[in-house]
Amino acid sequence: MRIERVVAHRCALPLVRPFRTSFGTEYTKDVLLLEVTTDLGVGWGECVAAPDPLYSHEFNEAVLLVWRDHLVPRLMGRDLGAEEVPALLGPVRGHPMARGALELAVIDAQLRASGESFASYLGAVHARIPCGVSTGIPDDDSIDTLVREVDGYVAEGYRRVKLKIQPGWDLEPVRVIRERHPDIPLQVDANQAYSRRDIEHLSGLDEFDLILVEQPIHEEDYLGHRLLAERMRTPVCLDESVLSADNAESLIDYGACEIVNIKAGRVGGYLSARAIHDMAVARGVPVWCGGMVETGIGRAANVALAALPGFTLPGDTSASSRFFSLDVTEPFVMDAEGMMTVPTGPGLGVTPIPEVLADLSVGSDVLAQR
Ligand code: OSB
Ligand code: MG
Numbered sequence: 001m002r003i004e005r006v007v008a009h010r011c012a013l014p015l016v017r018p019f020r021t022s023f024g025t026e027y028t029k030d031v032l033l034l035e036v037t038t039d040l041g042v043g044w045g046e047c048v049a050a051p052d053p054l055y056s057h058e059f060n061e062a063v064l065l066v067w068r069d070h071l072v073p074r075l076m077g078r079d080l081g082a083e084e085v086p087a088l089l090g091p092v093r094g095h096p097m098a099r100g101a102l103e104l105a106v107i108d109a110q111l112r113a114s115g116e117s118f119a120s121y122l123g124a125v126h127a128r129i130p131c132g133v134s135t136g137i138p139d140d141d142s143i144d145t146l147v148r149e150v151d152g153y154v155a156e157g158y159r160r161v162k163l164k165i166q167p168g169w170d171l172e173p174v175r176v177i178r179e180r181h182p183d184i185p186l187q188v189d190a191n192q193a194y195s196r197r198d199i200e201h202l203s204g205l206d207e208f209d210l211i212l213v214e215q216p217i218h219e220e221d222y223l224g225h226r227l228l229a230e231r232m233r234t235p236v237c238l239d240e241s242v243l244s245a246d247n248a249e250s251l252i253d254y255g256a257c258e259i260v261n262i263k264a265g266r267v268g269g270y271l272s273a274r275a276i277h278d279m280a281v282a283r284g285v286p287v288w289c290g291g292m293v294e295t296g297i298g299r300a301a302n303v304a305l306a307a308l309p310g311f312t313l314p315g316d317t318s319a320s321s322r323f324f325s326l327d328v329t330e331p332f333v334m335d336a337e338g339m340m341t342v343p344t345g346p347g348l349g350v351t352p353i354p355e356v357l358a359d360l361s362v363g364s365d366v367l368a369q370r
Helices: 062-073 082-091 096-114 118-122 142-155 171-180 194-210 224-231 244-256 269-284 296-305 355-360
Strands: 003-021 024-038 043-048 128-130 132-133 161-166 184-189 236-238 259-262 287-289 339-341 361-369
Touching: 003 062, 003 096, 003 118, 003 132, 024 062, 024 096, 062 082, 062 096, 062 361, 082 096, 082 194, 082 269, 096 118, 118 296, 132 142, 142 161, 142 171, 161 171, 171 184, 171 194, 171 269, 194 224, 224 236, 224 244, 224 259, 244 269, 244 296, 259 269, 269 296, 287 296, 355 361
Parallel strands: 132 161, 161 184, 236 259, 259 287
Antiparallel strands: 003 024, 003 361, 024 043, 128 339
């Protein structure tokens, strides 16, 4: 397969409600979709970076530059298979979200040409996956607002609810949601908002029967997470700290990580994500599929990943409607049982709808052309 042209589409999707975390609030989803044209046909990828470097160091303008000057040139002008992409991009340090999106587009092009689905390619074993939902911190800091939002998700059929927490917004909102929904599988995510000094405070979450607490402390503080894991009954799950299969294995063996949130973008792509899954399965460590407010392109890929056998906990794999009234692809829908069907068509199985893409696009950049 030869890559002939690479185009980045800058899109802006209005969110159905603001999404607030301990590191910031998003009012729109400003996303880079990557279109790779090869001699076999087109493939699509989605980059999970945001406009600002608040979740991780990556951000959209830097991704465009890294694609154009450092990653895409390594793939142009040669005959390649998708499995060669990680090695070809390997000499470039860092920038996992940029490389992951490029790898996805190349895999998609190859699979669309061969007729195989992305789920089958990854080794998926399920035709449907359970849907979890991530709720932000309400803009008005009101527990009533959170209650209305969570009640709505539970009524829709979501199988698991994740609450974002931060200092000053933790035990009380979690207590209220747990009392209203005694049986709903519930977990919390702090996006690094706490420190080692908060271990006793965080242990107060133990009484709420949570599935896990996600990334409570700074991503580089492995000892802090280990001390917390020793103190807390609730399992400690890592998101931002997990960057590769070797690093995930280190975190697990060190005792800092009892459950892994696998996000392909954060770990450099779906092949790396699958390697983390395989390592975790071998160790008996549960994994689940994280989300980054993906459009239908990234959502299709996540849903396929979440259908691998080791994904034993519901992921942040919500319906498109959780975030968007209009998605770039046909929307992903949750059924009445809180499940979602894994796409079976060639490649990702969905493609941007040209008129919608044109509507949502705020510009595009030709990164390479032969
Ligand atoms: O930490 O899991 C996170 C969204 C953007 C950035 C970071 C995170 C999130 C989520 C997932 O919580 C939201 C979703 O895609 O469902
Ligand atoms: Mg997280």
